[in-house]
Amino acid sequence: MFRTLIPATIFAILVVFFWVGLTLDPSEVPSPLIGKPAPAFTLPSLHDAGTELTEQTFRGQVSLLNVWATWCVGCRQEHDMLLAIAAEDVAPIYGLNYKDDRADALEWLRRLGDPYKANAVDQSGEAAIDWGVYGAPETFLIDAEGIVRYKHIGPLTPEVWQQKLRPRIVKLKEGA
């Protein structure tokens, strides 16, 4: 009886681990910023080079920071989703224009629509390193105290919005 029970149990445990494991993405790098204050930055605004944006911009409301660029295919894919999220008006979307050309970025937003409340230009990518950005698009959820609460890597989809981001935003706003 034991001869089959012990290996069978071990097998069952392994099945559970492998099942869960197959749903995970090994190339995804979890962010160590979760639960920590948003990294400090001072960057020029996209629309007005004379204005500066800092991490203080996030204070006072639950907001999203979307790292994007015109050369990024995934960003093009998620753009309509961003417009939809902006239209829902649950949380403002701030943009971090990553290693891009200012003129290209302005033209892109003019042509495709602008979901951003404000856009910071990180031409060198230095500020993005502080945020642990390794591939656009990436979207951060920041609470009203300026603490990073969640990070999504890759294009935003309706599923991600409905299941991961939106519930968290609602919860954070209720808790405030």
Added chain:
Amino acid sequence: MSRWLALLILFCALPAAAIDDQGRLEDPALQTRYEKLTNELRCLVCQNQSIADSTASLAGDLRVQVRDMLESGASDREILDYMVARYGDFVRYRPGFNARTWMLWIGPFIAMALGLGIAAVVIIRRSGEPRETVE
């Protein structure tokens, strides 16, 4: 083609390791540390390469960051901590030993101990059975 010619041609590929466009650091001690650190940090875009080997744009940015930090006097520890603070333990090829990574470091030894233990139990049990004779 003669064997020696083939070998010579192969050896010519060795200097191709360098992909930095900034040139070597002036201080040879810093250059050594730079090479050591950039080989220890993982490129998160091409995750099987270090930032020393990867041609990804992010790898270049991180190499510049390491270089700047070295030139401003940061220690190896500080540079590695800087990267881990932003990208997590995964950015180091040999992550530090802590509450999150102990399983990674010790796991193989535990598995080996388990395997040897089971093997030992099975062998000891088997040695008690009578030997079969071949007719």
